[in-house]
Amino acid sequence: MNPPVSIFDRLWARHVIVADATGAGGEDLLFVDRNLVHEGGTFLAFDQMRGEGRQVLKPKQTLAVTDHYLPSTNRATAPGSIANAEIRRVVEALDHNAREFGIEHYGVHHPRQGIIHVIGPELGWTQPGLLITCCDSHTATHGALGALPIPIGQSNQLRHVLATQTIWQKKPKTMRISIEGTLPAQVSAKDVILSIIARIGIGGASGHAVEYAGSAIRALSMEGRMTLCNMSIEAGARIGMIAPDDTTYAYLHGRPFAPKDTDWDQALAYWRTLPSDADARFDRELSLNTSELAPMVSWGTSPEDSSPITGSVPDPASMADAEKRGRVQRALDYMKLAPGTPLAGINIDRVFIGSCTNARIEDLRAAAEVVKGRKAVIPAMVVPGSSAVKRQAESEGLDRIFLAAGFEWRDASCSMCGGSNGDTVAAGQRSASTTNRNFEGRQGPGALTHIMSPAMAAAAAVTGRLTDVRTL
Amino acid sequence: MQPFTTLTAIAAPLDIAKIDTGMIVPGRFQRLPRRPGHADYARVFLHDLRFDENEQPRAEFILNHAAYREAGILVTGPDFGCGSSREAAAYATLDSGVRALIGASFGDVYRGNCMQNGVLTIVLPAPVISGLMTQLKAAPGAAITVDLALQTVTAPDGSTHGFDIDATRKERLLKGLDDVGVTLQHLAQIETFEKQYRADMPWLASIL
Numbered sequence: 001m002n003p004p005v006s007i008f009d010r011l012w013a014r015h016v017i018v019a020d021a022t023g024a025g026g027e028d029l030l031f032v033d034r035n036l037v038h039e040g041g042t043f044l045a046f047d048q049m050r051g052e053g054r055q056v057l058k059p060k061q062t063l064a065v066t067d068h069y070l071p072s073t074n075r076a077t078a079p080g081s082i083a084n085a086e087i088r089r090v091v092e093a094l095d096h097n098a099r100e101f102g103i104e105h106y107g108v109h110h111p112r113q114g115i116i117h118v119i120g121p122e123l124g125w126t127q128p129g130l131l132i133t134c135c136d137s138h139t140a141t142h143g144a145l146g147a148l149p150i151p152i153g154q155s156n157q158l159r160h161v162l163a164t165q166t167i168w169q170k171k172p173k174t175m176r177i178s179i180e181g182t183l184p185a186q187v188s189a190k191d192v193i194l195s196i197i198a199r200i201g202i203g204g205a206s207g208h209a210v211e212y213a214g215s216a217i218r219a220l221s222m223e224g225r226m227t228l229c230n231m232s233i234e235a236g237a238r239i240g241m242i243a244p245d246d247t248t249y250a251y252l253h254g255r256p257f258a259p260k261d262t263d264w265d266q267a268l269a270y271w272r273t274l275p276s277d278a279d280a281r282f283d284r285e286l287s288l289n290t291s292e293l294a295p296m297v298s299w300g301t302s303p304e305d306s307s308p309i310t311g312s313v314p315d316p317a318s319m320a321d322a323e324k325r326g327r328v329q330r331a332l333d334y335m336k337l338a339p340g341t342p343l344a345g346i347n348i349d350r351v352f353i354g355s356c357t358n359a360r361i362e363d364l365r366a367a368a369e370v371v372k373g374r375k376a377v378i379p380a381m382v383v384p385g386s387s388a389v390k391r392q393a394e395s396e397g398l399d400r401i402f403l404a405a406g407f408e409w410r411d412a413s414c415s416m417c418g419g420s421n422g423d424t425v426a427a428g429q430r431s432a433s434t435t436n437r438n439f440e441g442r443q444g445p446g447a448l449t450h451i452m453s454p455a456m457a458a459a460a461a462v463t464g465r466l467t468d469v470r471t472l
Numbered sequence: 473m474q475p476f477t478t479l480t481a482i483a484a485p486l487d488i489a490k491i492d493t494g495m496i497v498p499g500r501f502q503r504l505p506r507r508p509g510h511a512d513y514a515r516v517f518l519h520d521l522r523f524d525e526n527e528q529p530r531a532e533f534i535l536n537h538a539a540y541r542e543a544g545i546l547v548t549g550p551d552f553g554c555g556s557s558r559e560a561a562a563y564a565t566l567d568s569g570v571r572a573l574i575g576a577s578f579g580d581v582y583r584g585n586c587m588q589n590g591v592l593t594i595v596l597p598a599p600v601i602s603g604l605m606t607q608l609k610a611a612p613g614a615a616i617t618v619d620l621a622l623q624t625v626t627a628p629d630g631s632t633h634g635f636d637i638d639a640t641r642k643e644r645l646l647k648g649l650d651d652v653g654v655t656l657q658h659l660a661q662i663e664t665f666e667k668q669y670r671a672d673m674p675w676l677a678s679i680l
Contacts, residue, residue: 017665018661020639022639022643025638025639029658031665031669041502041558041559041560044505044560069503086503087503135557135559137581153557153559153588154557154559156589157559157585158559159652166655202490203550206577206580233581236554236580238580259675270673326489418556419499419500420500420502437492437556440495442499
């Protein structure tokens with residue numbers, strides 16, 4: 001009888017072509033089922049391949065989509081109308097490179113265009129058991145469907161995957177984060193992952209592949225699972241996964257790239273063999289109690305700087321560890337916040353609802369539920385995660401709710417998450433954002449970012465302050 | 473890739489925690505082309521820490537001090553290179569002339585990108601890092617020696633510290649081997665694997 005293994009160990013073993021031969025903890029050569037490419041920085045990989053005269057080995061196993069640099073408004077005339085020449089060049093380069101190297105590309109006017117980590121699952125391109133690489137640190141999103149996701153660099157590592165359909169990787173250790181119980185009202189997947197990161201820190205799961213487990217995880221929708229896995233990297237883990245189950249299969253069935261008919265039956269039988277064995281062992285275990293969980297907001301310049309909305313800005317003077325004290329002081333100076341300030345009530349200048357973390361249909365429904373019948377008192381915008389999410393939201397009338405409340409309703413792109421396309425928060429402005437990173441300058445030089453769930457961001461929009469959505 | 477064997481270079485103490493890849497290369501610079509042999513990304517390395525909004529060097533920033541102009545090694549605060557996977561961050565590090573980073577912890581993706589581009593990242597225990605910082609601050613411009621074959625770092629005070637490194641990375645750095653070249657030597661194994669894989673999972677064929 002085989003020893004019990006985790007889903008991660010199972011999938012890793014399934015993809016090893018050449019096992020580490022150094023005998024000293026080196027790297028394995030792994031088979032890549034599918035690879036996703038976006039336009040940000042990837043022109044470097046194609047330039048190098050062109051220079052070397054290399055071809056893409058398996059062009060049908062790579063899918064390209066434009067998301068980071070696309071404008072979120074006036075799309076009809078893009079990319080020609082993109083005013084910034086450097087941005088226009090990056091957008092046009094992917095179109096050109098995809099054509100030259102024979103890769104399918106969902107460009108600006110394609111009905112399937114959207115943020116790469118939104119459209120992968122949405123199209124059924126992402127499936128349980130597949131090893132999926134993407135030149136983006138939020139690739140763990142695809143682990144929500146029981147795939148093995150590996151984020152890669154945008155140039156040298158991408159070039160390697162394109163040229164060989166493989167990747168060299170050292171096997172990480174394993175960590176299971178278990179959450180049992182029922183999530184309290186208005187506590188979303190975003191609040192769960194921010195709680196985890198606040199607890200273990202931005203490097204807390206470094207070197208580990210994380211499996212999220214437990215009844216609270218099983219009860220999450222696919223959208224919630226994607227939000228959770230998406231931010232694994234914010235705890236230092238490049239890989240985050242959730243074992244597939246009936247929720248996963250129901251989500252995938254009928255999607256454009258999902259197997260059909262007898263193929264579906266065969267695939268399903270395989271997928272059911274993937275979840276971790278009951279007595280699988282992990283290098284590390286962490287458990288969270290759902291009763292500890294509350295809606296979260298960040299107060300500093302790292303996702304680990306997050307607290308329940310009922311809390312206050314911490315006081316560095318009370319911190320024993322000198323390094324932590326210095327870092328928190330630097331964060332509060334940047335964020336222009338005084339120690340002891342209650343988080344609820346901090347004035348906000350603008351709201352952004354979007355990104356690969358929180359721009360799926362369920363996220364927009366949660367925000368619309370809060371906004372309905374109210375008015376935004378500060379500038380606020382919604383950028384759906386994909387063109388399909390936008391169409392779905394419009395068919396449900398969510399766009400009319402946002403527009404009636406004074407929100408902008410834009411086109412799918414990464415937009416104000418990292419500001420690559422020029423959608424930025426002005427210096428000194430304080431934003432409530434459903435994104436994944438509140439690093440210094442992430443939303444624009446000098447931008448003061450607070451990250452939170454869609455419902456909490458919506459609550460901030462209608463009050464102009466950080467607000468506990470449960471009190472609204 | 474340029475081989476990495478031994479390096480003796482001026483080491484700068486970059487004593488700031490959690491410098492993420494967006495600080496190493498701010499997003500707006502990820503659009504820059506990079507030509508072989510031109511070190512095009514040198515000027516954007518840690519750009520907003522090095523330069524003010526008028527593109528003037530910030531006199532107070534450590535890498536702008538005269539003693540560190542030629543620094544080839546950085547001793548870094550914890551979690552250096554956390555955040556986004558942008559490979560531009562590794563390019564900028566290399567283009568700026570830095571061939572080795574020594575810290576208590578690094579962002580995993582950044583670390584991988586560095587190693588594949590010929591920049592050695594070395595993890596040493598936090599107390600050792602803090603000792604190196606103290607020595608370097610006391611003697612600006614002091615050098616550190618890194619010996620990859622022996623897996624040692626020799627501090628300005630002569631003390632030697634061993635470090636661990638993945639065996640695959642070590643071999644490729646020592647020989648300057650490019651991953652693609654190494655992998656293509658395994659092409660027959662890759663094709664055999666794939667044939668069996670597709671036979672085991674026939675449903676994948678219909679949708680590729």
